[in-house]
Amino acid sequence: MINREQTKTQIFLNGILNENPIFRLALSMCPAVGISTNVMNGILMGISVIFVQFCSSLTISLIKDYIHPRIRIPTYTLTIATWVTVTDLVLAAFFPVAYKALGIFVRLIVVFCFITCRLDVFARKNPVFPSIVDAVGMGIGFMVGMIAIGGVRELLGMGTLLGYDVLGFRPVLFFVLPASGFFVVGFMMVIFNYTELVYNRRRKQRNVS
Amino acid sequence: MTSLFNKKYILFLLLLAFFLIICGCKTEHRFIKKVSFKGNQIIEVIFAGKVDERWATTISNFSVNENTDPDIFLEIKSVFLKSNKSKLTIQMNEPLNTVNTHTLAIKNIITEGKNIGTALVNVKKLYFGYLISILMGAMLIQNYVFVKYLGLCVYLGVSKKKSTAMGMGVTFTIVTVFATSISWVLYQYVLKPYQLDFLQIIIFIGIVSLTVQGVDTILRKVNPILYKEFGVYLVLVISSCLILAVPLIMAASNYNYLECFMLSSGAGLGFWIALFLMACVRERLELAVIPPSYQGLPIAFIVSGLFALSFMGFSGMSIF
Numbered sequence: 001m002i003n004r005e006q007t008k009t010q011i012f013l014n015g016i017l018n019e020n021p022i023f024r025l026a027l028s029m030c031p032a033v034g035i036s037t038n039v040m041n042g043i044l045m046g047i048s049v050i051f052v053q054f055c056s057s058l059t060i061s062l063i064k065d066y067i068h069p070r071i072r073i074p075t076y077t078l079t080i081a082t083w084v085t086v087t088d089l090v091l092a093a094f095f096p097v098a099y100k101a102l103g104i105f106v107r108l109i110v111v112f113c114f115i116t117c118r119l120d121v122f123a124r125k126n127p128v129f130p131s132i133v134d135a136v137g138m139g140i141g142f143m144v145g146m147i148a149i150g151g152v153r154e155l156l157g158m159g160t161l162l163g164y165d166v167l168g169f170r171p172v173l174f175f176v177l178p179a180s181g182f183f184v185v186g187f188m189m190v191i192f193n194y195t196e197l198v199y200n201r202r203r204k205q206r207n208v209s
Numbered sequence: 210m211t212s213l214f215n216k217k218y219i220l221f222l223l224l225l226a227f228f229l230i231i232c233g234c235k236t237e238h239r240f241i242k243k244v245s246f247k248g249n250q251i252i253e254v255i256f257a258g259k260v261d262e263r264w265a266t267t268i269s270n271f272s273v274n275e276n277t278d279p280d281i282f283l284e285i286k287s288v289f290l291k292s293n294k295s296k297l298t299i300q301m302n303e304p305l306n307t308v309n310t311h312t313l314a315i316k317n318i319i320t321e322g323k324n325i326g327t328a329l330v331n332v333k334k335l336y337f338g339y340l341i342s343i344l345m346g347a348m349l350i351q352n353y354v355f356v357k358y359l360g361l362c363v364y365l366g367v368s369k370k371k372s373t374a375m376g377m378g379v380t381f382t383i384v385t386v387f388a389t390s391i392s393w394v395l396y397q398y399v400l401k402p403y404q405l406d407f408l409q410i411i412i413f414i415g416i417v418s419l420t421v422q423g424v425d426t427i428l429r430k431v432n433p434i435l436y437k438e439f440g441v442y443l444v445l446v447i448s449s450c451l452i453l454a455v456p457l458i459m460a461a462s463n464y465n466y467l468e469c470f471m472l473s474s475g476a477g478l479g480f481w482i483a484l485f486l487m488a489c490v491r492e493r494l495e496l497a498v499i500p501p502s503y504q505g506l507p508i509a510f511i512v513s514g515l516f517a518l519s520f521m522g523f524s525g526m527s528i529f
Contacts, residue, residue, distance in 0.1 A: 034358035186513075
């Protein structure tokens, strides 16, 4: 049920800020930890997710009147699986290098919780255009999260960004190690929480005075 | 009743052992008793009788290649004959990939002045050891949570209490084994013969959901008490990436059924271990004093990072 006041811009920004799949909802952490060693992986993964989310939202919102509520989850899964297969084959055919870097995670887009979640919460109840806007917003939110984590890891681990040398030396080689994904995500969440805590405390003080 | 069960059990074990022995020690030439890997770089050949020393120390009489690419011959550094003249060691130039089967061709074997022909022998690890190494590989060395980073959503969601972690671990292992077995049958007998490989994502996710639904229905009817305990986790299982990743990896690496069974049970057990370890730590964390901005997910992530670092210690481990 779309709120009449909710404009397209708000729907779009909702996915990036308020319900960011990685930092806010903490859903689909596997790619965020697994393949976020550099920015390029993040961008590629983000593009694939945007494509899958866009196409499945479009499909579901087109056929929403014909889906019986009791079989809606299998329908979502099969729709997503179809579009993931398309993405998988296209990537394997045209971008073999990128496909190898992403590994099994392209196929695992099927089980990303937030895609199914968006289909159930938004695309099922809304017309085509708002669903598309919501899908793109959500996908970009995911991509931003991936790029942020990948950027931190690439900059601190290799001293480069997108393959270009930025620092000229390698500050902490630890961040290239696969295990550091957990630490980076953890500390980024700490920073977000800390900002929120300080912000709330300031606001409370202002209200008191 | 119990004795009957015991007899059956022993019979089964004997059959299994017989099967494994058959698989493990097979050579194709009557004069060669045993061929095996000794470490990474050495192949050991045991003959049934004494062989000629001059023949045995000529490197050109031997050639080694991997079974999968018969046109690439691997370089042999040297050949030694032991003093009893029936044991031969072949030293390779570079380390062999002992997981694959290798073919060793021995030309014109000369024993007691007679030429008894050329032998082609397959060298492979003991099959049982290979199976165990798949199991350990999936469980510890390539632990699906700490090394491959799969199934993190469920892992973070369920690891708050030890009891729930145990419940989820059991359910997950059973469902993984079931789902992977069914998808193995479908993949080997339907998808591969009819060249429908590109449908594997759709088919596997369908099978996983169906298995979970099936286990749910059967458990509810057969054992309501167990269902009350584990029913909650069954729904969660579908949303884990791990349960889809295992059939996909199985399809990519072309395993036979035993290997596929070992892979899936290893994945399930590895997930169980990860859940249990994490639950132990998180129960302690409840009592610890944590800065407010670290509470909840962030500290869980940092602890997982420490676990992942320690699991890196398993890399490179080989048991057989």
